[in-house]
Amino acid sequence: MLSWEKRTSQPDSLMSLTNKIARKSDLGFWAYSSALSFCIKCKTLMKGLQDSCATCGEQTEVEWYDRITGYVQQVVTPNPHLAGGIPVK
Numbered sequence: 358m359l360s361w362e363k364r365t366s367q368p369d370s371l372m373s374l375t376n377k378i379a380r381k382s383d384l385g386f387w388a389y390s391s392a393l394s395f396c397i398k399c400k401t402l403m404k405g406l407q408d409s410c411a412t413c414g415e416q417t418e419v420e421w422y423d424r425i426t427g428y429v430q431q432v433v434t435p436n437p438h439l440a441g442g443i444p445v446k
Contacts, residue, residue, distance in 0.1 A: 390424040392432075406432070 396410035397418040409416045421432040
């Protein structure tokens, strides 16, 4: 899995990386992942792991979601070792 969180999200950059993976590697499967935050109070969905809601400013009722082993699930306790994003493997 490749985390796109700390990288540019420009379509040309993503296409370039995709072409490199497809043409220059033996990978049969890969996935791009982008963590999400959700404000329970105002129902706002945000890109990345946010500590507060960008819409209403809520700080305690913000849930984090990320792709874990192939599917998206809620991140209950953030892993401090992954504070900078999930490393590219």
